[in-house]
Amino acid sequence: MSGLSPTARGILYMLAAIFLFSAMDALAKLLTSRYEVLQVVWARYAGQTLVVAAVLAPRLHLVIRTRHLGLQLLRSGFLFAATVCFFLALSLMEIASATAVMNIHPVLLTLGAALILREALGPRRIFGIIAAMIGALIIIRPGTDVFTPAALFPLLGGVFYASYALSTRFLGRDEVS
Structure with a gap:
């Protein structure tokens, strides 16, 4: 891996991340059919905490510091809520x-960045939003069995995840280690 260019390494890391997130989703789907959703979410975060703590152990005291504890807790709550909503959706859909x-x-992130963080929303981003909405409608196919009350969980999960990402961008402006 060290003989690869930074771009090639980045591509391989991205492919590995996509694979691992897909595997996590499939495992969550399987586990939520056998266990309570909150148990599965707990196992996901307990496992992640152990791995991250082991990897960051030598510099954990530097990484854990924050100037905005309340906002960091809110940000964590957004990600937790997104995970709960998505895992609930996986148990039902x-x-x-x-x-x-x-x-x-x-x-939602692009719109939120424009409205909340005052980021520019030029013609390309507007076109991207429209194209994404059309793509989502093609995939979801309104009028089909996807539109059930259970579909509110991943929709709400998307709102929470966009809120998590917005809070990350906001905090990233000031949280420098």
């Missing part, structure tokens, strides 16, 4: 449908 509805979050 097909994985492809839940993912398609949850993937509204980039559109």
Whole structure:
């Protein structure tokens, strides 16, 4: 891996991340059919905490410091809520449908960045939002069985995930280690 260019390494890391997130979603779908959703969410975060603590152990005291504890806790709450909503959706819907509805979050993030963070929303981003909405409608197919009360969970999860990403961007302006 050290012989690869930074771009090639980045591509491989991205492919690995996509694979691992897809595997996590499939495992969550499987586990939520056997266990309570909050147990599965707890296991996901307990496992993640152990891995991250082990990797960051030598510099954990530097990484854990923050100037905005309340905002960091709110940010964590957004991610937790997004995970709970998505895992609930996985327990009630097909994985492809839940993912398609949850993937509204980039559109919400772009709109939120423009409205809340005052980021520029030029013609390309507006076109991207419109294209994403059309794509989502094609995938979701309004009028089909995807539109059930259960579809509110991944939609709400998308709202929470966009809120998490917005709070990350906001905090990133000031939280420098």
